Amino acid sequence: MANNSVIQLKAVNKWYGQFHVLTDINLDVREGEKIVICGPSGSGKSTLIRCINRLEEHQQGDIVVHGVTLSNDVKNIEAIRREVGMVFQSFNLFPHLTILDNLTLAPIWVKKMPKQEAEEIAMGLLKRVRIPEQAQKYPGQLSGGQQQRVAIARALCMRPKIMLFDEPTSALDPEMVKEVLDVMIELAKEGMTMLCVTHEMGFARAVADRVIFMDRGEIVEQNQPDEFFAHPKNERTKTFLGQILHHG
């Protein structure tokens, strides 16, 4: 695997009003690397990955994605968003469009791809997430797990180089978590660069190259999954793991 870094965060700081939500975040993501970010609620993990595609604006430090430094330049932001796909906790499919139209919207309008080509790619991706038969339905007619798989396919339709997952399984019924994780594991095995905020520790063990633990806006600890789970070093990490592993 190549060793060049695709995302670099250097001393990133962010505040919500007076609240210091991200404190001196330094992070290097190599091409093809899979990173799982966990931590208690309100620790800033979602904010962190949302800064990478500028859904949130950081106030200090530098974020470099594929050699492009994030700034207020709209063209700059749109260029990065074309390279970075995102999957949300609440799916955020467009309810007024069919599944197929949800997938082809961005390729057609952002990449100016001919409609037919976009639809071929979309159908291929729907096959990959195992729901090609739902192409003509609307999001409201699908189950949560199916919707999230469509959301993943929609992000992949732009052929992104990096995928961000913001708690992709947290809003799902337990029996649907697996179908989404299976798709994500498959994607990881194909070599996609992935940053994933999740509490699915099984997923972290299976695919992560690195697990990052965040608390109160800081990166407290990071390590390879085996080490991370077997020998957590920081007290806060131990407490957190104790809580989620016993109850999960």
Add this chain to the structure above:
Amino acid sequence: MADVIPVGERRQLAPPTDDTGAIGWMRKNLFSSWGNGITTVVLVVVVARLLWWFVDWALLAANFTAESGQACHGSGACWSLIREKYRLIFFGTYPYEEQWRPLLAVLAMIAMLITSSDRRMWNSRLIWIWALGSFVTFLLMFGQINLSSSLIYVLAVVAGGAGALTRRVLGSKAEVYAWRALAAVGLLAVVLRMLGTLPAWTLAIAPFTFVETARWGGLPVTIILATYGLVFAFPYGVLLALGRRSRLPLIKGLCVGFIELIRGVPLISLLIMASVMLPLFLPSGTTIDKFLRALVAVILFAGAYIAEIIRGGLQSLPKGQFEAADAMGLNYVQKTALVILPQALRVVIPPLINTFIGFFKDTSLVLIIGIFDFLNSANQALVDPNWAGYPAEIYLFAAFVYFIFCFSMSRYAKYLEVELNKGTRR
């Protein structure tokens, strides 16, 4: 233990019979208790009496043939008045011999509206339908249309530019080049015309005698004011609503200021301002048609109300919809046009149609500046001393016509809600 049915294989039972069928329904909904039963009976009797009284007055005892108001005997309605005056009511002071023209214009407008209400027509065809429908309507109403060369050139630039922009992604290469060529030729012509190289000429389409807007009246005035008022107010209201949610303080401030200012004054005062005060600010000698001024006032006023309704729709969308569109790399215009507005407008169809219905009726306020819409033409029919004393018939008739239009709009809104939400409901 012999009768145990395994879980998942239970028999589906029919619902209890006393809940179904006509008798069951009546028992449940009309006569569920003594109190309900008595209420039902009393209401049925009262409604039947009222209905009988009305039918007797309006039909059985009514007079359809009298030659004058004095000849209208009996206790019933005097519909002869309507038979005598219907052309005045429908077409106002439009020249009598030419009244087939406003009749055809009304039919053209209604045909245009009905055609464009079909969802399958919602594409570029709509532009052609409206261009043709509007042209026919105004040609019939005016009788003559003079297009100056400059206007034609400008139209070519606008049409070419709009075509090139909207078809840039979806159209074929040849089509986009054709639009660009149209815009370029138009622009060249405009420049040459301004330099004086091209002579001025006028395309006169004049099949009929000219009838100025001051003589228009009746139903066509109401329909034209309402239709074009709302058609122009709608995109304008959308822009105001988007502007009000803008992050740029100047744009936001302007939109908020405009909306609050317009909403804070009555439509009548706006109409009076448009007709009395506006000419004072214009250089003497220039006049803007009174009808056009009324139309502009209606557009400004309706735009502010529509903007607030659409803002409600925009605010009802979850933040995730905006974020998902952003994360895909859609720009502001794409996000708004493809993701946000289609959803926001669906949500606000009922209040939007409510406003449309309100404005359809509010157009009668143009009487204040001397324009005779349908209601005011109907009023004129009361002036004739030969037919004095039958206001109820006139107003009932006018109300009936208004009702047909407003009720159609209301039913259409219902259809649209169902149609647009097809599939999105589980």
